[in-house]
Amino acid sequence: MGQLTPAARRVALAVTLVECAAFLVLGLSIALFGPILLELAKEMHTTLQGVSVAFSSRSCGYLLGSIASVPIFDRRPNSAPAVLGITLAIAALASAASAHVSQLWQFCILVSFQGLAMGILDTGGNLLIFKLWGDESPPYMQSLHASFGTGAFFSPFLAKAFLPPTPVETETDADNATPVVAPAGHVTQAFTVVATGMLVVALAFLALNSKVRAMLRDQATAQKGAEDGNATPSPGPLDAATYRLILALGCVVFFLYVGQEVSYGAFLSAFTQETDLGYTANQGASITSAFWGSFAAARIMAIPLSLRFTPRQLVVADLAIAFGASLLFLVAAQHQLVAWLASCILGAGMASVFPSGLSYLEQRIKLDSKAASLIVISAAAGEMLIPLVTGQFCVDLDGHRGILHTGPRSTRKLGKPTDLMIKAASLTRGVTEPTPILRL
Numbered sequence: 390m391g392q393l394t395p396a397a398r399r400v401a402l403a404v405t406l407v408e409c410a411a412f413l414v415l416g417l418s419i420a421l422f423g424p425i426l427l428e429l430a431k432e433m434h435t436t437l438q439g440v441s442v443a444f445s446s447r448s449c450g451y452l453l454g455s456i457a458s459v460p461i462f463d464r465r466p467n468s469a470p471a472v473l474g475i476t477l478a479i480a481a482l483a484s485a486a487s488a489h490v491s492q493l494w495q496f497c498i499l500v501s502f503q504g505l506a507m508g509i510l511d512t513g514g515n516l517l518i519f520k521l522w523g524d525e526s527p528p529y530m531q532s533l534h535a536s537f538g539t540g541a542f543f544s545p546f547l548a549k550a551f552l553p554p555t556p557v558e559t560e561t562d563a564d565n566a567t568p569v570v571a572p573a574g575h576v577t578q579a580f581t582v583v584a585t586g587m588l589v590v591a592l593a594f595l596a597l598n599s600k601v602r603a604m605l606r607d608q609a610t611a612q613k614g615a616e617d618g619n620a621t622p623s624p625g626p627l628d629a630a631t632y633r634l635i636l637a638l639g640c641v642v643f644f645l646y647v648g649q650e651v652s653y654g655a656f657l658s659a660f661t662q663e664t665d666l667g668y669t670a671n672q673g674a675s676i677t678s679a680f681w682g683s684f685a686a687a688r689i690m691a692i693p694l695s696l697r698f699t700p701r702q703l704v705v706a707d708l709a710i711a712f713g714a715s716l717l718f719l720v721a722a723q724h725q726l727v728a729w730l731a732s733c734i735l736g737a738g739m740a741s742v743f744p745s746g747l748s749y750l751e752q753r754i755k756l757d758s759k760a761a762s763l764i765v766i767s768a769a770a771g772e773m774l775i776p777l778v779t780g781q782f783c784v785d786l787d788g789h790r791g792i793l794h795t796g797p798r799s800t801r802k803l804g805k806p807t808d809l810m811i812k813a814a815s816l817t818r819g820v821t822e823p824t825p826i827l828r829l
Contacts, residue, residue: 408536454769541654545674654681658676
């Protein structure tokens with residue numbers, strides 16, 4: 390893709406800002422489950438294992454949304470903002486309705502609709518960045534996912550506003566001590582805040598749709614003219630076997646990565662309360678916020694770093710940092726200070742794996758809507774299955790402390806397919822890894 394005109398660049402920047410807002414709300418919504426999980430189980434009259442089914446319901450919707458996005462974006466390639474606006478409006482309605490139900494099955498149905506819209510947003514949002522920016526996309530891709538991390542960071546603070554206060558005993562004699570507790574609120578009311586944000590972003594997408602369609606049409610016309618007038622043949626396409634191998638390994642990487650990210654962020658609060666660490670609900674929300682805070686900060690730092698380092702270098706650095714957190718967990722996870730420190734390091738190490746890995750694959754094999762959808766489907770499957778396994782079996786097999794070791798184990802397993810993906814991508818012929826925009 391050639392250089393954008395000033396007018397096209399303004400449109401691309403406006404759309405990118407709206408996409409960042411959409412991913413911020415997406416992060417807010419996805420991370421909201423963790424801090425409210427125990428209270429949600431009480432409101433729905435079920436157990437921790439029972440309420441973890443809601444994760445799978447949302448992920449099923451996410452999976453269906455990712456699959457549905459293939460024909461949608463194939464038929465309407467230049468109308469992505471309109472599609473994203475409509476799906477966010479659906480998610481807003483589902484989120485608002487989920488604040489007014491008291492049965493687990495009703496809640497699961499509503500969050501599955503929320504997940505459906507999220508799957509379409511995740512696929513279409515990433516593809517739209519590649520279409521808008523071409524070879525300039527890495528820093529904008531990092532910005533998109535930094536916004537997700539920022540939303541996830543603020544999610545525990547939103548949850549705290551709707552959590553019931555911790556009981557406090559009055560200062561009387563022991564026989565007459567009376568616990569003072571404010572009336573319990575409904576933690577599901579937090580979803581109305583999320584719904585409001587989704588609706589605002591949906592309207593912004595719809596307002597920009599006509600300008601984006603005109604811009605993408607002009608880009609396609611200019612690119613076709615440049616290709617017709619270019620006498621130098623471009624490198625031939627990858628052979629099918631190599632393409633499929635790289636894509637399959639990428640899918641495995643994103644399956645493990647997203648499953649680990651969502652599991653740890655979602656169950657950290659609940660498990661620190663249930664183990665002998667003895668956290669209160671607010672303390673559990675705080676350590677979750679620390680995890681997502683380091684995650685968000687590292688994603689923000691990855692924006693300038695992506696100008697100086699290649700996506701491959703960033704992925705390798707991320708995994709090395711996450712492995713360091715694994716060592717901390719295995720040595721002394723029972724100490725509160727270590728749990729906090731390791732959670733922060735793990736959040737930082739996991740931060741830019743997704744955007745950097747996605748940019749790396751785009752550079753090596755050029756992702757179309759089908760390939761991007763497969764990656765998002767794999768990520769959705771990881772989000773669906775790994776938290777389910779964690780919620781259902783971790784307590785039985787390893788005690789409540791099992792969550793503290795889930796992250797490190799998954800990090801070590803994530804390293805091998807990532808290494809194989811990079812080695813397979815190095816076999817590509819006629820495809821060179823672009824140099825960073827700003828060289829050291």
